[in-house]
Amino acid sequence: VDATKASVNYTNADEEAQKAYDAAVEAANAIVAKEGANADSAAVQAALEEVKAAKAALNGDSKLTNAKQAAQDTIDKLNNLNEAQKAAAKAAVDNATDAAGVTAASDKATALDGNMGDLKESVADVDATKASVNYTNADEAAQKAYDAAVEAANAIVAKEGANADSAAVEAALEQVKETKAALNGD
Incomplete structure (x- = not known):
């Protein structure tokens, strides 16, 4: 989780994608906490899938790649x-x-x-x-x-x-x- 939050993919992601990931991790942490509710395997699996999906939805890498490409295109057009x-x-x-x-x-x-x-x-x-x-x-x-x-x-x-x-x-x-x-x- 810490590595993901420190990654470019997270730090450059849309705020909504970051919040969705944070919420999914928080829900998963509530299940695995010692004082957490006694969740069945289906609930654990659902929480795991939600974290995976939220992590996959982080778009920081693609946003950064697109910004870099736009900047490269701009530089190519600088004739002086x-x-x-x-x-x-x-x-x-x-x-x-x-x-x-x-x-x-x-x-x-x-x-x-x-x-x-x-x-x-x-x-x-x-x-x-x-x-x-x-x-x-x-x-x-x-x-x-x-x-x-x-x-x-x-x-x-x-x-x-x-x-x-x-x-x-x-x-x-x-x-x-x-x-x-x-x-x-x-």
Whole structure:
């Protein structure tokens, strides 16, 4: 009973299924208690069957599996994540032991996808920036800083890029913005 109540199948089950299991176990315990009523074998068998049926009706495993599958499907649709980030997000979902953990992993991946989109956008105009007077007439150090920031950003957003977390993505985004703003060719 304790092992069942500690299981994912019980802890993630619908409340009604948990209550039905608890009630069936309580009824069975009343029969086997020393001071319990003198039940015949049919009553004992019926109580045993009720506990088995209630245990079988626990749906926590299937609910967790469904939540994980939905999260995996969501992650598959996040177009800004690179392959390493998707793999890490899916692993976090797989390792979650409850619905809250699945939701947290999915939300984290969605937030990272947004940050990656911002980073991609920040380097989308690199050709126009490099062709601008502000870049071509800028100090060489400012140009090199911008080029390095763009290169670092491109390394992250590449499909084969590293598993950069939100903090690393935000830092790369800020670096691109700052070095672009520091171009002094105008």
